[in-house]
Amino acid sequence: MASVVKPLDPADAAARPHRYFRRQYVWQWPIRIYHWVNAVCVTVLFSTGLYIASPILAPAGEPVQHFVMARFRQIHFVFAFLFLINFLWRIYWFWMGNNYARSGFPFFWRPQWWRDLFRQAFGYMRFHAGHIHLGHNALGGLAYTIFVIALGWAQIFTGLALYSESSPSGFWGGVVGWVIPLLGGSFQVRMWHHLFAWGFVFFAILHIYIILYDGLQYRNGLLTSMASGEKFFKDGDLEHDTWIS
Amino acid sequence: MNSRSRRPSTYEVLREHGFDRRSFLKYCTVTAAAMGLDASMVPKVVEAMETKPRIPVIWLHGLECTCCSESFIRSSHPIAQDVVLNMISLDYDDTLQAAAGFQVEEIRKGLIQQARDGKGEYILAVEGNAPTADGGIYCTVGGDTFLNILLETAEHAKAVVAWGSCASNGCVQAARPNPTGAKPVHELIHGKPVINVPGCPPIAEVMTGVLTYILTFDRLPELDRQGRPKMYYGQRIHDKCYRRAFFDAGQFVEAWDDDGAREGWCLYKMGCRGPSTYNSCSTMKWNNGVSFPIGSGHGCIGCSENNFWDNGPFYERLSMVPLPGVESTPDQIGKTAAVVAGVGVAAHFTAFLARKAMAKGKEGESGSGEKE
Numbered sequence: 001m002a003s004v005v006k007p008l009d010p011a012d013a014a015a016r017p018h019r020y021f022r023r024q025y026v027w028q029w030p031i032r033i034y035h036w037v038n039a040v041c042v043t044v045l046f047s048t049g050l051y052i053a054s055p056i057l058a059p060a061g062e063p064v065q066h067f068v069m070a071r072f073r074q075i076h077f078v079f080a081f082l083f084l085i086n087f088l089w090r091i092y093w094f095w096m097g098n099n100y101a102r103s104g105f106p107f108f109w110r111p112q113w114w115r116d117l118f119r120q121a122f123g124y125m126r127f128h129a130g131h132i133h134l135g136h137n138a139l140g141g142l143a144y145t146i147f148v149i150a151l152g153w154a155q156i157f158t159g160l161a162l163y164s165e166s167s168p169s170g171f172w173g174g175v176v177g178w179v180i181p182l183l184g185g186s187f188q189v190r191m192w193h194h195l196f197a198w199g200f201v202f203f204a205i206l207h208i209y210i211i212l213y214d215g216l217q218y219r220n221g222l223l224t225s226m227a228s229g230e231k232f233f234k235d236g237d238l239e240h241d242t243w244i245s
Numbered sequence: 246m247n248s249r250s251r252r253p254s255t256y257e258v259l260r261e262h263g264f265d266r267r268s269f270l271k272y273c274t275v276t277a278a279a280m281g282l283d284a285s286m287v288p289k290v291v292e293a294m295e296t297k298p299r300i301p302v303i304w305l306h307g308l309e310c311t312c313c314s315e316s317f318i319r320s321s322h323p324i325a326q327d328v329v330l331n332m333i334s335l336d337y338d339d340t341l342q343a344a345a346g347f348q349v350e351e352i353r354k355g356l357i358q359q360a361r362d363g364k365g366e367y368i369l370a371v372e373g374n375a376p377t378a379d380g381g382i383y384c385t386v387g388g389d390t391f392l393n394i395l396l397e398t399a400e401h402a403k404a405v406v407a408w409g410s411c412a413s414n415g416c417v418q419a420a421r422p423n424p425t426g427a428k429p430v431h432e433l434i435h436g437k438p439v440i441n442v443p444g445c446p447p448i449a450e451v452m453t454g455v456l457t458y459i460l461t462f463d464r465l466p467e468l469d470r471q472g473r474p475k476m477y478y479g480q481r482i483h484d485k486c487y488r489r490a491f492f493d494a495g496q497f498v499e500a501w502d503d504d505g506a507r508e509g510w511c512l513y514k515m516g517c518r519g520p521s522t523y524n525s526c527s528t529m530k531w532n533n534g535v536s537f538p539i540g541s542g543h544g545c546i547g548c549s550e551n552n553f554w555d556n557g558p559f560y561e562r563l564s565m566v567p568l569p570g571v572e573s574t575p576d577q578i579g580k581t582a583a584v585v586a587g588v589g590v591a592a593h594f595t596a597f598l599a600r601k602a603m604a605k606g607k608e609g610e611s612g613s614g615e616k617e
């Protein structure tokens with residue numbers, strides 16, 4: 001079983017390669033930096049956002065002595081711009097990185113992608129391990145596309161639109177001001193921005209669980225791969241990810 | 246009056262009404278300031294008012310409550326109050342006109358005819374909006390549907406001014422579920438400049454300011470993306486609110502009778518819509534600058550914003566999510582989703598462990614494990 005650590009016997013490894021894990025450098029450093037900056041940003045943005053939506057601290061005294069709400073908003077804005085730059089950086093790396101940097105893309109016009117999607121979903125439901133993906137599996141890629149990329153864009157546009165409101169004829173008002181009438185007014189933009197923010201919480205719960213579960217189930221080093229960049233696989237695993245090309 | 250040969254200018258009308266030149270110049274200065282123009286523009290306003298003939302205005306009333314007219318006739322500046330009505334040559338206004346019946350419809354038809362023949366022009370001001378369901382029968386004026394009257398009058402108008410939230414964005418009669426199919430003016434009239442002057446009602450000085458601008462400069466004021474004059478709707482209530490210091494400090498009223506309310510703290514947590522409402526209330530205020538809702542201790546309800554009736558409740562910061570079948574706030578939905586995810590994850594992991602334990606048991610019996 002998996003937990004039995006055997007000393008490596010080169011003769012055995014050559015004869016039965018499928019029993020032995022190998023190592024592959026998958027996540028390049030820009031991806032790893034992106035991931036952790038993103039994680040910090042989303043955490044800070046969500047918590048400051050909660051305060052901005054429903055401020056629970058009520059400092060006593062004169063207003064000149066305090067700057068609580070303004071500080072929370074300031075932090076929110078600073079991390080929002082960090083989030084934006086980081087986000088654009090990731091999109092740039094989609095083109096510049098290795099194949100694994102692109103493996104999360106939903107290749108929905110490729111039958112192999114759909115096959116992998118269902119195989120992975122059923123695998124989770126029936127606790128079947130299946131094979132190890134070095135990049136993203138189709139289900140994981142789809143989740144990232146929806147909850148990181150699409151949701152990220154939604155938050156960027158609604159967020160910048162709200163940000164632009166203190167100066168509607170300013171730069172950001174010109175770039176994203178159209179979002180406000182599109183969503184039916186400033187109040188609705190706030191409402192959607194707030195609702196979308198919960199999407200990150202929903203995603204984070206599933207994401208963290210799947211990372212741990214996958215690591216347990218496949219022994220692919222998924223958790224540590226976001227630090228080292230390396231994932232583990234066995235012979236035969238690589239033949240499956242044909243849809244990534 | 247020499248109106249047969251040539252329409253008099255505003256200045257001529259004002260003189261006829263007994264205003265001296267000094268009050269006229271003062272009026273021009275105040276108006277220019279209210280329009281957001283700098284002092285160097287005052288001579289232009291004066292010149293325009295002295296020389297430009299007045300353009301007639303047809304003022305239609307559709308589905309509405311007349312609060313716009315009520316606001317308008319309470320314009321605080323004495324000249325605006327007394328004379329703006331004269332200044333804009335209000336040739337047709339169901340509520341304010343002295344004439345009635347066929348006579349008054351003739352005036353309207355006459356103006357349209359003149360414009361069609363290229364002999365004159367007029368501005369159409371619309372208060373209220375038109376119900377469109379069932380052929381528009383839910384609002385009829387003089388035996389015709391308001392929808393028809395509106396379209397007919399708009400066709401030859403030089404420009405259309407949509408008064409108030411009804412005309413600009415639908416207001417209460419267009420709130421969900423909108424049984425009469427009421428539609429704001431800009432959704433009904435195409436190929437014409439439509440100026441939205443939202444508010445329920447708009448501030449009197451904003452209304453007179455918009456008309457004065459059009460009449461003096463013979464062009465429309467600069468509009469924003471939602472067709473509102475930037476000079477009055479370019480900023481949010483919140484950005485000029487005198488309670489803003491409390492907002493930035495984080496000092497919020499929590500209940501209508503708490504200490505914060507007595508201290509005049511920010512009304513954000515009481516549902517104030519100031520941060521999402523574009524209007525001039527916090528600068529121009531109401532009733533000759535006496536006060537405005539926030540100044541009187543009540544949050545802004547956002548009456549000049551799109552569908553503000555649907556953005557309720559007014560005393561909450563967030564509305565229900567406007568999706569069919571959803572009756573929850575974003576927070577309720579978000580928390581539910583988080584709980585569902587958490588429970589799902591826990592269930593999955595429990596099942597996983599149970600299976601593993603079973604597999605182990607079997608392995609113990611037969612000695613053959615599951616494929617890894």
Ligand code: SF4
Pocket residue numbers: 482483484486487488489490492510511512513517518519520539544545
């Ligand atoms: S009272 Fe309303 S408009 Fe004024 S600062 Fe508070 S939230 Fe903004």
